[in-house]
Amino acid sequence: MLRVVLSTLPEGIPVNSWAGLQAVRWHRKPRWVPMAKTRYNKEPVRKPVDVEEKEEMLRLYNMYRTQYRSVRKFLFAEVASKETQNTILSQSPEEEEDDMRNAIAINDEWNKEIVMIRDQRLEKRRNAKTEDVLERIEAKKLRDEERRRWADERVQHEIERSKHFIKRENLESAIEKALDNPVDFNFAIDLNLNIYRGKTTATPTEKLSRESEMQQQ
Numbered sequence: 001m002l003r004v005v006l007s008t009l010p011e012g013i014p015v016n017s018w019a020g021l022q023a024v025r026w027h028r029k030p031r032w033v034p035m036a037k038t039r040y041n042k043e044p045v046r047k048p049v050d051v052e053e054k055e056e057m058l059r060l061y062n063m064y065r066t067q068y069r070s071v072r073k074f075l076f077a078e079v080a081s082k083e084t085q086n087t088i089l090s091q092s093p094e095e096e097e098d099d100m101r102n103a104i105a106i107n108d109e110w111n112k113e114i115v116m117i118r119d120q121r122l123e124k125r126r127n128a129k130t131e132d133v134l135e136r137i138e139a140k141k142l143r144d145e146e147r148r149r150w151a152d153e154r155v156q157h158e159i160e161r162s163k164h165f166i167k168r169e170n171l172e173s174a175i176e177k178a179l180d181n182p183v184d185f186n187f188a189i190d191l192n193l194n195i196y197r198g199k200t201t202a203t204p205t206e207k208l209s210r211e212s213e214m215q216q217q
Contacts, residue, residue, distance in 0.1 A: 166174045184198040194204035 186197075186199050188196045189208060190196070190204075193208040195206045195208055196203075197205045
């Protein structure tokens, strides 16, 4: 190695100036050469990373990538628009007319599809609304019929009750009958379940059973 270096030096350089020379490796260590023994147990020291600095660098990098993608998309759009303009400008009037005719035909097809979809949607909506109206009419008929039946029953009940009403011509006789036959609704029950009807009754008139007591509770 030293011989190669000395052969490359120009002639006339004094020997005392060779002290500053330093040999430099001109190639890397081959792949088949194993690791040096001095580096077997050497663990590389990781440089401590500041959390705030890392977050700031990540934010700046994300900003850079976003701007980079934006510029690329903008340039692609500009190039595409220029190519389209060049293509349009290079078209002949016949080609432009054909393109316009094709665009109108495509637009007509789209309009037909939209009309069909809209008609189907409106038909479904009309059917649903018709079913809803019919259901409401049927429910109203049932409610009216139930109300009419309840009113008829109420009228019949009141008619039956009116048969026992005291009429004006029978008022005097009804009063005399009520005075001759007073009714006392007061009653008392002792611990033996004996019932005493009226305020002045000293002897029990009937006995209350346990079953009837449970039913009353």
